[in-house]
Amino acid sequence: MMDKKTFAVHSNAAITAIGTYVPERILTNAEMEKLVDTSDEWIVQRTGIKERHIAADNQFTSDLCFGAIDNMIDRYGVHITDVDYIIVATSSPDAVFPSVASQVQAHYGIVNAGAADIQAACAGFAAAIQLANGLLLSGAHRKILVLGAETLSKITDYSDRTTCILFGDGAGAFLMEASYNGQGDVAAVYTKTDGERGHLLYRSSLASAIGEHAIQTNGYIVQNGREVYRWAISHVAEGIQQLLERSGYTTNDIDWFIPHSANMRIIESLCEKTGFTPQQTLSSITQYGNTSAASIPLAIDEGLKSGIVKPGQLMLLYGFGGGLTQAGVVLRWSL
Numbered sequence: 269m270m271d272k273k274t275f276a277v278h279s280n281a282a283i284t285a286i287g288t289y290v291p292e293r294i295l296t297n298a299e300m301e302k303l304v305d306t307s308d309e310w311i312v313q314r315t316g317i318k319e320r321h322i323a324a325d326n327q328f329t330s331d332l333c334f335g336a337i338d339n340m341i342d343r344y345g346v347h348i349t350d351v352d353y354i355i356v357a358t359s360s361p362d363a364v365f366p367s368v369a370s371q372v373q374a375h376y377g378i379v380n381a382g383a384a385d386i387q388a389a390c391a392g393f394a395a396a397i398q399l400a401n402g403l404l405l406s407g408a409h410r411k412i413l414v415l416g417a418e419t420l421s422k423i424t425d426y427s428d429r430t431t432c433i434l435f436g437d438g439a440g441a442f443l444m445e446a447s448y449n450g451q452g453d454v455a456a457v458y459t460k461t462d463g464e465r466g467h468l469l470y471r472s473s474l475a476s477a478i479g480e481h482a483i484q485t486n487g488y489i490v491q492n493g494r495e496v497y498r499w500a501i502s503h504v505a506e507g508i509q510q511l512l513e514r515s516g517y518t519t520n521d522i523d524w525f526i527p528h529s530a531n532m533r534i535i536e537s538l539c540e541k542t543g544f545t546p547q548q549t550l551s552s553i554t555q556y557g558n559t560s561a562a563s564i565p566l567a568i569d570e571g572l573k574s575g576i577v578k579p580g581q582l583m584l585l586y587g588f589g590g591g592l593t594q595a596g597v598v599l600r601w602s603l
């Protein structure tokens with residue numbers, strides 16, 4: 269048994285299992301045409317989205333987390349009762365508190381774990397990996413469940429055609445563990461926030477203004493799509509370059525580029541600006557829409573299931589969105 273000090277010095281963070289879940293109900297573009305004045309052609313051309321999965325009325329973000337964790341246990345046979353920290357990235361928790369992470373702790377009877385939700389919108393999953401990585405590297409924790417999970421359908425205004433076509437529900441889970449062999453999976457991290465642009469994409473709660481900007485108070489996701497788009501293709505592209513520089517790798521070294529699946533046009537523009545090719549890029553946008561904190565694990569899992577993601581490959585994960593905030597991670601996939 270290593271003492272704590274030795275553990276802290278030699279520990280590293282490894283991803284040891286993944287699981288995902290999406291609700292059964294599918295909302296197609298054809299059904300969207302019945303809800304708002306839109307068309308399949310417009311949605312596909314502007315966003316690349318064909319359908320999204322929508323939670324049942326009695327199904328909440330915690331339920332989707334349970335689905336993703338059960339899927340992980342089924343596939344990898346991992347034990348999670350000895351997990352010592354649970355982080356859930358979400359913008360659509362069942363309640364503000366207790367956290368979704370607390371509900372995960374209770375559901376699985378994980379008796380000695382800390383638990384917290386983090387809210388970094390669509391950057392949430394990458395931000396949660398960064399936090400888990402830091403906790404594992406410091407020696408403070410040894411086995412962490414990291415989840416990105418959303419029921420955005422519950423906070424989407426289905427009378428607003430500029431937003432309702434975009435969002436869907438889903439969940440993804442990583443198990444991250446301290447590795448004693450000196451081989452960590454996370455190679456580099458990067459974060460950046462433009463809080464002065466926060467009013468461009470928000471879900472309101474108590475206040476009716478963000479800084480100087482009056483906002484709607486209906487509790488739905490509200491956005492200035494055009495401005496968010498502009499920010500994404502300029503500032504986010506720059507952030508991705510910064511992360512690459514930090515990692516010491518080039519686009520040629522990275523096997524898979526996995527940007528947040530905001531929409532296909534943003535992904536294509538990010539590829540053009542950063543030098544990643546569409547063939548190097550994984551997304552979950554076509555079948556799942558924008559699932560915010562869940563979009564990156566859903567995209568990785570699609571790649572795993574189709575056999576193109578392999579152990580030893582380098583990945584660049586990059587989340588961005590409400591805040592406006594960005595978080596990115598370069599990691600070596602080991603599953």
Ligand SMILES: CC(C)(COP(=O)(O)OP(=O)(O)OC[C@H]1O[C@@H](n2cnc3c(N)ncnc32)[C@H](O)[C@@H]1OP(=O)(O)O)[C@@H](O)C(=O)NCCC(=O)NCCS
Nearest residue numbers: 305306307310314390429430433493494496497530588589
């Ligand atoms: C939302 C988004 C797809 C809209 O596309 P766009 O090309 O910017 O469209 P605009 O807002 O300029 O609107 C163009 C026209 O389409 C119309 N329109 C908007 N939504 C529509 C819809 N669902 N169906 C049909 N027409 C629509 C607009 O009313 C406008 O009509 P007008 O020219 O008669 O005024 C695009 O702005 C976008 O992708 N933004 C980023 C959003 C995002 O990803 N947010 C999450 C980030 S994490």
